[in-house]
Amino acid sequence: MKQTRDSIEDIWGERTPYYHTQWPVRVDEQISEEPDHWVQSACVLCSTGCGMDIGVKNGKIVGVRGRAVDAVNRGRLGPKGLHGWVANESKDRLTKPLIRKNGKLEETTWEEAMNLIVERSKEIIEKHTSLGIGFYTSGQLFLEEYYTLGVLGKAGLGTPHMDGNTRLCTATSAAALKVSFGSDGQPGSYTDLDSAEAIFHVGHNIASQQTVLWMRILDRLAGENPPKLVVLDPRETFTAQQATVHLAPKLGTNIPVLNGLLYLIIQAGNIDTNFIQASTVGFEELKEIVSKWPPERVAEVSGVPVDKLRAAAEILGNTKTLVSTVLQGVYQSMQATAAAVQVNNIHLIRGLIGKPGCGIYQMNGQPTAQNTRECGADGDLPAFRNWGNKEHVQQLADLWNVDPDQIPHWSPPTHAMQIWRFAETGSIKMLWISGTNPAVSMPQLSRIRKILEKKDLFVIVQDAFMTETSIRADVVLPAAIWGEKTGCFTNVDRTVHISHKAIEPPGEAKSDLDIFLDYSRRMGFKDKDGNPLIKWNTPEETFEAWKECTRGRPCDYTGLSYAKLSQGSGIQWPCNEQFPDGTPHLYTNGKFNTDYDYCETFGHDLVTGAATTPKEYKAIDPKGKAFIKGVDYQPPHEVPDAEYPLWLTTGRLVYHFHTRTKTGRSKELQAAAPDGFVQISEEDAAKYGIAEGDMVEVTSRRGKVMEPAKIGDIEPGTLFIPFHYGYWDKSDRPRAANELTLTEWDPVSKQPHFKYSAVRIKKADGNFFYKAAHAVEEVLETVKEKLNS
Numbered sequence: 001m002k003q004t005r006d007s008i009e010d011i012w013g014e015r016t017p018y019y020h021t022q023w024p025v026r027v028d029e030q031i032s033e034e035p036d037h038w039v040q041s042a043c044v045l046c047s048t049g050c051g052m053d054i055g056v057k058n059g060k061i062v063g064v065r066g067r068a069v070d071a072v073n074r075g076r077l078g079p080k081g082l083h084g085w086v087a088n089e090s091k092d093r094l095t096k097p098l099i100r101k102n103g104k105l106e107e108t109t110w111e112e113a114m115n116l117i118v119e120r121s122k123e124i125i126e127k128h129t130s131l132g133i134g135f136y137t138s139g140q141l142f143l144e145e146y147y148t149l150g151v152l153g154k155a156g157l158g159t160p161h162m163d164g165n166t167r168l169c170t171a172t173s174a175a176a177l178k179v180s181f182g183s184d185g186q187p188g189s190y191t192d193l194d195s196a197e198a199i200f201h202v203g204h205n206i207a208s209q210q211t212v213l214w215m216r217i218l219d220r221l222a223g224e225n226p227p228k229l230v231v232l233d234p235r236e237t238f239t240a241q242q243a244t245v246h247l248a249p250k251l252g253t254n255i256p257v258l259n260g261l262l263y264l265i266i267q268a269g270n271i272d273t274n275f276i277q278a279s280t281v282g283f284e285e286l287k288e289i290v291s292k293w294p295p296e297r298v299a300e301v302s303g304v305p306v307d308k309l310r311a312a313a314e315i316l317g318n319t320k321t322l323v324s325t326v327l328q329g330v331y332q333s334m335q336a337t338a339a340a341v342q343v344n345n346i347h348l349i350r351g352l353i354g355k356p357g358c359g360i361y362q363m364n365g366q367p368t369a370q371n372t373r374e375c376g377a378d379g380d381l382p383a384f385r386n387w388g389n390k391e392h393v394q395q396l397a398d399l400w401n402v403d404p405d406q407i408p409h410w411s412p413p414t415h416a417m418q419i420w421r422f423a424e425t426g427s428i429k430m431l432w433i434s435g436t437n438p439a440v441s442m443p444q445l446s447r448i449r450k451i452l453e454k455k456d457l458f459v460i461v462q463d464a465f466m467t468e469t470s471i472r473a474d475v476v477l478p479a480a481i482w483g484e485k486t487g488c489f490t491n492v493d494r495t496v497h498i499s500h501k502a503i504e505p506p507g508e509a510k511s512d513l514d515i516f517l518d519y520s521r522r523m524g525f526k527d528k529d530g531n532p533l534i535k536w537n538t539p540e541e542t543f544e545a546w547k548e549c550t551r552g553r554p555c556d557y558t559g560l561s562y563a564k565l566s567q568g569s570g571i572q573w574p575c576n577e578q579f580p581d582g583t584p585h586l587y588t589n590g591k592f593n594t595d596y597d598y599c600e601t602f603g604h605d606l607v608t609g610a611a612t613t614p615k616e617y618k619a620i621d622p623k624g625k626a627f628i629k630g631v632d633y634q635p636p637h638e639v640p641d642a643e644y645p646l647w648l649t650t651g652r653l654v655y656h657f658h659t660r661t662k663t664g665r666s667k668e669l670q671a672a673a674p675d676g677f678v679q680i681s682e683e684d685a686a687k688y689g690i691a692e693g694d695m696v697e698v699t700s701r702r703g704k705v706m707e708p709a710k711i712g713d714i715e716p717g718t719l720f721i722p723f724h725y726g727y728w729d730k731s732d733r734p735r736a737a738n739e740l741t742l743t744e745w746d747p748v749s750k751q752p753h754f755k756y757s758a759v760r761i762k763k764a765d766g767n768f769f770y771k772a773a774h775a776v777e778e779v780l781e782t783v784k785e786k787l788n789s
C-alpha cells in the first residue's frame with residue numbers, strides 16, 4: 001500500500017494554511033499498486049462530494065487520488081474516501097440474483113428474478129391498485145437512476161409511495177430550505193468558507209462527518225485572519241474542541257438556544273433593516289416569539305450558561321460574513337425543521353445571504369441525497385415542482401406524455417415512516433428497497449425486522465452485499481456500485497460531478513439504472529401514444545432527459561453535459577444559457593423562489609405540520625420575498641424519568657459511513673473503529689460503578705443493547721452510541737443503536753427523532769466473561785490478519 005499520508009492516524013493531514021483567500025492544493029492518494037490509468041470520479045462516502053480519480057490496473061480498482069482542480073477539495077481526501085474503495089473488490093459481493101425458495105435464498109437467473117417481480121407487481125396492481133407497491137431508495141444511487149425510478153414510479157405505476165433513506169438524514173435540509181426560501185437548493189458555496197469571518201456549526205460535527213470541509217476550516221484557522229467558530233452540540237466533539245464558543249445544550253433544546261441567540265441579536269440592533277424590509281416577510285412575528293427567550297430563560301431550559309450565549313450572539317450579531325452549517329443534531333432532534341429554519345432566520349435578519357462569505361449549508365448526509373430529492377425518487381415531484389400546483393403537474397405530464405391524473409398528486413407524497421406503517425398494516429404488499437439497509441438504520445429495529453419478515457409483504461432488495469435487510473428479502477438483486485457504472489451526483493453546494501465507469505461490475509451485477517429500465521420494459525409502461533414511457537437506455541441519454549425536466553426550474557441543468565462535466569471537475573447548478581459556468585450563489589438579488597407559481601411547496605405550520613392550502617398561500621403570496629418564521633419551544637416526546645433516567649443520543653464516527661456495508665470492508669477503517677460502544681460521562685460511570693471497557697446493558701422502552709463503555713467527553717446524564725454497527729459481521733450480542741430509538745418524527749420534514757430517547761443502564765451481568773471473550777476474539781483477529789498477510 002502506497003499513500004501520501006496516513007489518514008487513519010492523522011485524520012485531516014498536515015495544515016496548508018490559507019494565503020489571503022487562496023486554499024492551497026494538496027493531493028491525497030492511496031493505492032495498492034501503481035495504476036495503468038486514472039478515471040474521473042467523485043467520492044460517494046459523504047455529502048461533501050470531493051473530486052476524485054479512480055486508479056485502475058488490469059480491470060481492477062487499485063486506489064484513489066484527490067483531484068487538484070476540483071473546487072470542493074482541491075485534491076484532499078479524508079479517511080473514508082481514501083480507504084472506502086476497497087469495498088468494490090470485496091470477495092463477498094453479490095454476483096447473482098437470489099430468490100427465496102422454501103424459506104431459503106437461492107441463486108437464480110435475472111430472467112427468473114425479474115419475471116417474478118413483474119408477476120407480483122401485476123398481481124398486486126390488479127387486486128389492490130398501484131397503491132400496493134412502495135419504493136424505499138437511497139442517497140447512494142446516481143442522478144440518472146433516481147430520475148428513472150421517479151418516472152417509472154410516478155408516471156408508470158402511479159404510486160405515491162416513494163421515498164428514500166434520505167428521509168432519515170436530509171429531509172429536514174430540504175424542508176428548511178423550502179420553508180424559508182420557497183424551494184430546495186443551498187444558497188451558498190463551499191468557497192464561502194475561504195473568507196467567512198465567522199462560522200456557526202449547529203448540531204454538526206463537521207470534523208468527523210465532512211472531514212475535507214473541516215480541513216478547509218482548519219487551514220483557515222492556521223492562516224491569516226482566522227474565523228471565529230461557534231459550535232452548538234451537546235458533546236465535546238473534535239469540532240467543539242476548536243470552538244471560540246461552544247454551546248452544549250441539553251438534548252431536545254435547540255429551539256430555546258436559537259431563539260435566545262435571535263433575541264440577543266435583535267435586542268442589540270444587529271439587524272439589516274433594509275434587507276428585512278425589501279426581501280423578507282414575518283420579521284415582526286419572529287421578534288414577538290423570541291422576545292420570550294431572554295438568556296436567563298434559555299439557560300434554565302437548555303443548560304447553556306448566559307455568558308456563553310451572550311458571547312455567541314456577540315459573534316453572530318457582529319460578523320460581516322457568516323457561514324452556517326446544520327446537520328443531524330438538528331435534523332434528527334425535536335422541532336427539527338423549526339430549528340433549522342431559525343438558522344436561516346439568523347442570516348435573513350442580518351442580510352447575510354446571496355453574497356461571498358455568506359453561505360448556509362443545510363447539510364446533506366449522503367453523497368447523492370440531493371439527487372434523490374431533485375429527481376422525485378423521494379416522493380417530491382422532479383425538479384422541485386410543487387405537487388399542490390396543477391400547472392407543475394401538467395408540465396410533467398406534457399414532458400412524459402401522460403395524463404396528469406396518472407401522476408399521483410391528490411395528496412402529499414407518502415413519507416418513509418408512513419410507507420413502513422402501510423407495509424406494517426398490510427396496504428403496501430410489495431416494498432422495493434434499493435441501496436439501503438433499514439434493518440440497521442431505521443428506528444425501533446425490532447419493529448422493522450417484523451415488517452420485513454411479514455408473510456404478506458413481498459420484499460425486493462437491490463444491493464451490492466448481503467445485509468441485515470437483504471437476508472430478509474424475497475428477491476435480492478446484485479447491484480453495481482460507484483466505479484462500476486457512469487452517472488452524476490450533486491453535493492451540498494450544488495456541485496454536479498460526473499463519475500465514469502472504471503471497471504466492470506462483478507459477476508452478473510447490474511447498475512440500478514439497468515435494473516429499473518429492465519423493470520419498466522417488462523411492465524410495458526407506455527405513454528399516451530403507446531410508445532415506451534421511458535425513452536432512454538444509457539446514463540447519458542437519461543441525463544439529457546433529466547436536463548429537459550429541469551428547464552426553467554431552480555435546479556436548471558440545461559447548460560450541463562457529460563462532455564462539459566468531463567472537462568473540468570464539478571459545476572454548480574443552475575447551469576444554463578444565463579449561467580453557462582454554473583452559479584456559486586443563489587438569491588444574489590434578494591429575490592427568492594417563493595412566488596406562488598414557482599415555489600416548491602405552499603408550506604406547513606411549523607408546530608403541527610398542517611399544510612397551507614393553495615388558496616391560503618395565494619392570500620399571503622410573498623412574491624419572491626423569503627419567509628421568516630418563528631416558533632416556540634416544545635419539549636421532546638420522551639424524556640428521562642424514574643424508570644429510564646438517562647438521555648441517549650446516537651450518531652456517527654469519522655471512520656464509518658452508515659451501516660458500514662462499504663467502510664466495514666476496509667481493513668484500515670474497520671480496525672480504526674471496530675465495534676460499537678456507549679459513551680458515558682465520568683460522573684455517570686462512577687455512579688453506576690462502570691469502568692472503561694466494561695460491558696454495559698442499555699435499555700429503552702423499545703429494546704436493549706450491550707456495549708463496551710467509553711468514558712468521558714459527554715455531559716452527565718447523556719449517553720452516546722454510534723449507529724453504524726449491526727449484525728452482518730458480528731452477532732454475539734445486541735448492539736445496533738436503533739434497537740433503542742423511538743418511532744417519532746418531525747411534523748414538517750417527517751424525519752425521525754434519533755437524537756433523543758430515555759434509557760437506563762447497568763453493568764452487564766457476567767462482565768468478566770464478556771471481557772475475556774473479547775480479548776480472545778481480538779487475539780484471533782490478529783492471528784487471522786497475520787495469516788492472511
Ligand code: SF4
Pocket residue numbers: 043044045046047048049050073076077078079080081082209210211212213
Ligand atoms: S469528506 Fe466525504 S466526500 Fe470527501 S473524501 Fe471524505 S468521505 Fe469522501
